[in-house]
Amino acid sequence: MATRVRPSNKRCAVIGGSGFLGRHLVEKLLDRGYSVSVFDIRQSYELSGVTFHQGDLCDKQALLPAMKDVSLVFHCASPAPASDDRRLFERVNIQGTRTVIQACIEAGVQKLVLTSSASVVFEGTDIKNGREDLPYAKKPIDYYTETKIEQEKLVLEACDKEKGFLTVAIRPHGIFGPRDPQLVPILVDTARRGKMKFIIGDGTNLVDFTFVENVVYGHILAAERLRSDSPICGKPYHITNDEPVRFWDFMSEVLVGLGYAAPRYHLPYALVYGLALLLWLLALILRPLVSFKPTFTPMRVALAGTHHYYSCDRAKQDLGYKPVVSLKDGIARTVQSYPHLRQGA
Numbered sequence: 415m416a417t418r419v420r421p422s423n424k425r426c427a428v429i430g431g432s433g434f435l436g437r438h439l440v441e442k443l444l445d446r447g448y449s450v451s452v453f454d455i456r457q458s459y460e461l462s463g464v465t466f467h468q469g470d471l472c473d474k475q476a477l478l479p480a481m482k483d484v485s486l487v488f489h490c491a492s493p494a495p496a497s498d499d500r501r502l503f504e505r506v507n508i509q510g511t512r513t514v515i516q517a518c519i520e521a522g523v524q525k526l527v528l529t530s531s532a533s534v535v536f537e538g539t540d541i542k543n544g545r546e547d548l549p550y551a552k553k554p555i556d557y558y559t560e561t562k563i564e565q566e567k568l569v570l571e572a573c574d575k576e577k578g579f580l581t582v583a584i585r586p587h588g589i590f591g592p593r594d595p596q597l598v599p600i601l602v603d604t605a606r607r608g609k610m611k612f613i614i615g616d617g618t619n620l621v622d623f624t625f626v627e628n629v630v631y632g633h634i635l636a637a638e639r640l641r642s643d644s645p646i647c648g649k650p651y652h653i654t655n656d657e658p659v660r661f662w663d664f665m666s667e668v669l670v671g672l673g674y675a676a677p678r679y680h681l682p683y684a685l686v687y688g689l690a691l692l693l694w695l696l697a698l699i700l701r702p703l704v705s706f707k708p709t710f711t712p713m714r715v716a717l718a719g720t721h722h723y724y725s726c727d728r729a730k731q732d733l734g735y736k737p738v739v740s741l742k743d744g745i746a747r748t749v750q751s752y753p754h755l756r757q758g759a
């Protein structure tokens with residue numbers, strides 16, 4: 415009878431490892447002596463110590479080779495939140511995550527770490543220092559978040575100490591850093607089109623923005639602390655910079671760092687939200703005839719005009735988490751990493 419190779423605890427797989435967070439995670443895992451197999455729908459780089467497997471995570475047969483002899487899997491793949499494609503979110507984030515769980519169990523993987531999102535509890539109204547025991551949003555802000563909720567439930571419910579399959583979910587919020595494809599590029603694009611002049615509301619709302627290396631650190635701590643005798647099995651953890659900041663101060667610092675003017679004029683929140691809703695409806699109705707994507711979607715307006723920051727006390731206590739890069743340094747490193755997005759470049 416063929417003996418089964420015992421998976422090395424320094425061999426792991428990163429699903430979504432070609433993406434923004436995934437690639438930072440892969441780089442840190444290599445630094446810490448892991449060998450990594452990446453599974454992603456695209457291959458965006460080459461790196462020694464990394465084996466790439468290209469495929470759709472909804473396809474179990476494609477996933478299995480990436481999990482061979484692997485004891486630990488990170489799942490940080492998702493379609494981009496900006497997409498409005500409900501069926502795609504359902505297929506990848508819900509059905510695909512079921513497939514990932516089945517593949518893990520079949521391949522003998524012992525630990526699964528999911529990248530969820532703090533937004534699973536956000537309904538577009540203020541959250542101040544929200545803890546993990548807040549209920550899931552009954553009215554999530556968009557399809558993306560709706561499917562992130564189902565995805566998190568699936569992964570946490572799959573945790574089974576008896577069977578030796580352990581799971582945990584990391585809930586980051588507003589990830590930023592070098593190579594981020596959405597926050598800074600969208601901000602700069604909005605500024606270049608002259609639309610970044612206005613502050614929505616009074617500008618005092620506090621929000622978490624989390625430097626990508628802190629998010630990576632939270633994932634690795636969770637993976638390394640995930641044992642059948644640890645309190646973290648089957649639980650979600652907020653990972654933030656633990657420095658809530660005024661949304662508009664953060665945006666202004668990034669904009670000014672890149673040579674653009676900071677927004678100055680205030681507009682009432684209700685007015686902008688109403689207009690964004692109207693535009694969104696119009697875009698929906700006209701979709702068969704013309705396709706346009708409004709910059710200020712109701713989701714973005716809600717994120718820009720309300721308080722939403724989260725306590726990471728549970729991560730501090732159970733994981734020994736503490737941010738490794740301050741917000742100030744994170745912003746400086748991010749701004750430096752985008753020379754091509756500077757004003758006049």
Ligand SMILES: NC(=O)C1=CN([C@@H]2O[C@H](COP(=O)(O)OP(=O)(O)OC[C@H]3O[C@@H](n4cnc5c(N)ncnc54)[C@H](OP(=O)(O)O)[C@@H]3O)[C@@H](O)[C@H]2O)C=CC1
Nearest residue numbers: 430432433434435454455470471490491492529531588589
């Ligand atoms: N960015 C943020 O602020 C936050 C992100 N998150 C979560 O963090 C995770 C990583 O996000 P981020 O790095 O920003 O996103 P990215 O889009 O940069 O990375 C996701 C990766 O997954 C890939 N992917 C998408 N669909 C599939 C599929 N069917 N099969 C295999 N791979 C697929 C993407 O490919 P392609 O690009 O071709 O689609 C991409 O390479 C996600 O789960 C997201 O929900 C949570 C909170 C905040």
Ligand SMILES: CC(C)CCC[C@@H](C)[C@H]1CC[C@H]2C3=C(CC[C@]12C)[C@@]1(C)CCC(=O)C[C@@H]1CC3
Nearest residue numbers: 495531533587588596597600601604714717718
């Ligand atoms: C046009 C402007 C008013 C604002 C531009 C910045 C936004 C693109 C970002 C500000 C907060 C970000 C955020 C996310 C995406 C990018 C922002 C809207 C997420 C929705 C990404 C996915 C998540 O899971 C939650 C994030 C919350 C914060």
